[in-house]
Each structure stands twice: as structure tokens, then as C-alpha cells.
Amino acid sequence: MMSAEQAYPLATADSDEILALRQQASALRDLHWGDVVTYSRKVFVPLTNMCRDTCGYCTFVKPPGSPDAHIMSPEEVMAVVKEGERLGCKEVLFSLGEKPEKKYPEARARLAELGYDTMVDYLRAMCQLVIDNTSMLPHVNAGTLSEEDVLKLRPVSASMGMMLENVSRRLMEKGQAHYACPDKVPVQRLRTLELAGKYNVPFTTGILIGIGETWQERVDSLIAINEMHQRYGHIQEVIVQNFRAKPGTAMADAPEPELEDMLLTLAVARLILDPTISLQAPPNLQEHYKDYIFSGINDWGGVSPLTIDHINPERAWPKIQSLEFKTSECGYRLQERLAIYPQYQNLPEKYLSAEMSLRLDALESQRTPLYA
Numbered sequence: 001m002m003s004a005e006q007a008y009p010l011a012t013a014d015s016d017e018i019l020a021l022r023q024q025a026s027a028l029r030d031l032h033w034g035d036v037v038t039y040s041r042k043v044f045v046p047l048t049n050m051c052r053d054t055c056g057y058c059t060f061v062k063p064p065g066s067p068d069a070h071i072m073s074p075e076e077v078m079a080v081v082k083e084g085e086r087l088g089c090k091e092v093l094f095s096l097g098e099k100p101e102k103k104y105p106e107a108r109a110r111l112a113e114l115g116y117d118t119m120v121d122y123l124r125a126m127c128q129l130v131i132d133n134t135s136m137l138p139h140v141n142a143g144t145l146s147e148e149d150v151l152k153l154r155p156v157s158a159s160m161g162m163m164l165e166n167v168s169r170r171l172m173e174k175g176q177a178h179y180a181c182p183d184k185v186p187v188q189r190l191r192t193l194e195l196a197g198k199y200n201v202p203f204t205t206g207i208l209i210g211i212g213e214t215w216q217e218r219v220d221s222l223i224a225i226n227e228m229h230q231r232y233g234h235i236q237e238v239i240v241q242n243f244r245a246k247p248g249t250a251m252a253d254a255p256e257p258e259l260e261d262m263l264l265t266l267a268v269a270r271l272i273l274d275p276t277i278s279l280q281a282p283p284n285l286q287e288h289y290k291d292y293i294f295s296g297i298n299d300w301g302g303v304s305p306l307t308i309d310h311i312n313p314e315r316a317w318p319k320i321q322s323l324e325f326k327t328s329e330c331g332y333r334l335q336e337r338l339a340i341y342p343q344y345q346n347l348p349e350k351y352l353s354a355e356m357s358l359r360l361d362a363l364e365s366q367r368t369p370l371y372a
């Protein structure tokens with residue numbers, strides 16, 4: 001595995017060196033993942049868009065008072081989930097703003113109306129509702145979690161996730177992406193990764209690139225994720241996500257990462273991380289499928305036939321058929337996966353509640369690889 005010291009000087013890698021690194025990463029991927037590239041057929045449920053943070057890159061967040069700030073009702077949640085189930089989705093991605101009740105009376109009032117004190121309690125109830133009424137798997141992406149939160153959500157989710165984003169404390173300063181975002185304090189994010197490890201939660205994390213971090217900070221973030229995995233063994237996948245600038249945000253005019261920067265980062269991520277960790281890049285944020293595959297990725301993440309990417313609403317998902325075609329053009333086979341990877345599913349007593357374990361056995365038989 002590549003060390004920090006080996007990775008730091010790559011900041012100045014030229015095109016030839018980048019190509020060589022990508023070939024190395026691609027070969028390593030082939031060795032561990034073969035010719036299969038996966039995706040998860042999912043529905044996206046933005047349970048609330050109110051959030052106590054205001055990340056400089058985020059358009060998802062809406063302050064109370066703005067016309068579309070809301071918390072979804074159980075009926076709204078189930079309408080999306082049921083329709084997704086009908087379309088063959090197996091993952092319910094709950095992605096939401098963080099702890100709005102700690103900042104906004106409007107959020108507290110709406111939660112009280114629904115019968116809950118906190119977003120996490122309501123989230124747990126919605127996961128339970130999904131479990132009781134469908135065959136789908138909840139995956140929880142609710143940001144920073146306390147020990148209590150992890151313990152509340154673990155029994156009702158197949159896996160959880162939280163983008164580390166970056167370990168840089170500098171990004172918390174005024175004028176930077178994470179200024180005044182209590183949930184983006186690196187030690188808090190790392191603590192969540194650690195708690196997930198302590199309680200054996202199959203976990204998705206990743207880095208957001210191009211948010212003002214230096215190359216060294218990017219490398220440090222990947223190393224930190226890998227170290228967590230070495231300690232606990234719970235990191236099932238790492239997402240390398242490229243920042244997209246959005247009108248109306250603090251970072252509207254910030255430069256987006258260039259393609260070559262993304263490809264170098266993917267290759268270095270593949271070379272730094274334990275090769276058994278899945279490496280994912282979203283297919284809708286820069287449509288360079290072939291370049292991504294030949295930089296070492298083995299997963300496209302969640303793709304939905306129903307819901308939009310609420311975090312990047314202007315970026316449409318590719319049709320699954322088209323993703324299959326693009327993947328096969330590169331000589332790889334697209335295959336559906338679940339929200340929990342096989343190595344965790346195969347150790348249910350360690351990684352799953354009894355309820356989740358039963359559900360997975362049932363779902364596995366329904367999973368339809370595009371190639372029989």
C-alpha cells in the first residue's frame with residue numbers, strides 16, 4: 001500500500017506519471033475485483049433539508065422560512081420507497097441535514113408534530129417503517145453521529161455512511177468551505193468513523209475534492225480512512241466525489257477540480273487504501289466513465305431509476321442500461337450489489353442485527369445481475 005510519504009510528492013506529477021499511476025491502480029483493482037463494476041439500485045430519501053450547518057458548497061440545505069424547507073412525512077417517505085420497490089430498488093438512502101432541531105425552533109415544532117424530539121429518533125422510526133412494510137435495506141447518511149445515535153440506528157439499517165470530506169482543520173476558518181459547520185469538525189467526523197468501527201457498522205465514507213484542501217490534506221484524509229479500517233475493518237467503500245460549483249452558494253465561483261486531478265486522486269486512493277475496500281466515484285458528476293474505470297474504481301455507487309440526486313439535482317443519473325453499455329465498452333461487467341458488501345453480509349452475527357440478517361437472505365435471491 002502507498003504511504004503518505006510516497007503520495008505527497010505526486011502533487012506535481014506530470015501527465016506521463018499520472019498515466020502510470022492510473023495503470024498501476026487499474027491493475028490492482030483487476031486483481032481484487034476482477035472485471036466486475038457494481039452499482040446499488042436505490043431511492044434517495046431527503047428526510048429533511050434543514051441543517052444546522054451551512055457548508056460553502058451545499059445547495060441541499062434550506063433555512064427554515066424558505067418555502068421548500070421541510071421534514072418529509074411518513075406518508076411521503078413511504079410513497080417514494082414503495083414506488084422504488086416496484087422498480088426493483090433494494091436500497092433506501094436516507095440522506096439528510098444534520099441536527100436541525102438543535103438550531104431551529106421550526107424544526108423542533110415540526111418534529112413535535114410528528115411525535116419526536118430529534119431527527120435521529122425520527123430517522124430511526126422511518127427506517128423501521130421501511131423494514132416493516134417493504135423488503136428494502138435502509139442505508140443511513142446523516143452526517144456526524146454520537147455513540148447514542150449509532151446505537152439507535154444500527155438495529156434498523158443495513159449499513160451507514162458519512163463522507164469524511166477532509167481532515168483539514170484549516171477548512172473551518174472564515175472564508176473556507178466548513179466555516180461555522182459544527183458537524184464538519186475533522187475530529188468529530190473521525191470520531192464517527194471510529195464509533196462505527198467500535199460497533200461493527202459496515203460503513204461508507206469518502207472525500208470531497210476541490211473544496212479548498214491542499215494535495216497533502218487530501219492524502220492525509222485517505223490515510224486517516226485507511227487507518228480506521230486497519231483498526232476496525234468496517235470501511236466497506238470509499239467515495240471520491242468531485243466538488244461541483246453551484247449558483248447561490250458561497251463557493252459558486254470556486255474552481256471545480258479538473259478531470260486529471262480527479263483521475264490522479266482516484267488512482268492514489270486505490271493505491272493507498274486496502275485493496276478490499278470498494279472504490280466508488282459517482283457517474284453523474286463528470287461523465288468520464290472510461291477514464292474513471294481506468295483509474296481503479298470498481299463501483300458507481302447508488303443509481304436510481306426513480307429519484308434525482310438531491311445533493312446534485314442538476315446532474316441526472318445515467319440510465320442503468322446506459323451505464324451497463326459504457327461499462328462493457330471498457331471490458332467490464334456491470335453488476336447490481338446491495339447496500340452492504342458481501343464480506344460483511346457473510347458475518348451477520350458481527351455486522352448485522354437479526355432482523356437485517358433475515359431480510360438480506362431474502363433480498364439476495366432477488367438480486368438480478370444484468371448478466372445472468
Ligand SMILES: O=c1nc2n(C[C@H](O)[C@H](O)[C@H](O)CO)c3cc(O)ccc3cc-2c(=O)[nH]1
Binds near residue numbers: 302339
Ligand atoms: O446519490 C447520492 N448518493 C450518495 N451516497 C450514497 C452512496 O453513494 C450509494 O447509494 C451507495 O450505494 C451506498 O451504499 C452517499 C452515501 C454515503 O454513505 C455518504 C455519502 C453519500 C453521497 C451521495 C451523494 O452525494 N449522492
Ligand SMILES: C[C@H]1O[C@@H](n2cnc3c(N)ncnc32)[C@H](O)[C@@H]1O
Binds near residue numbers: 059095162241243
Ligand atoms: C452527501 C455528500 O454530498 C457531497 N456534496 C455536497 N455538496 C456538493 C457539491 N456541491 N458537489 C459535490 N458534492 C457535494 C458532500 O460530500 C456530502 O457529504
Ligand code: SF4
Binds near residue numbers: 053059060061097098
Ligand atoms: S453538506 Fe450536509 S452538513 Fe453540509 S450544509 Fe449540506 S446538508 Fe448540511
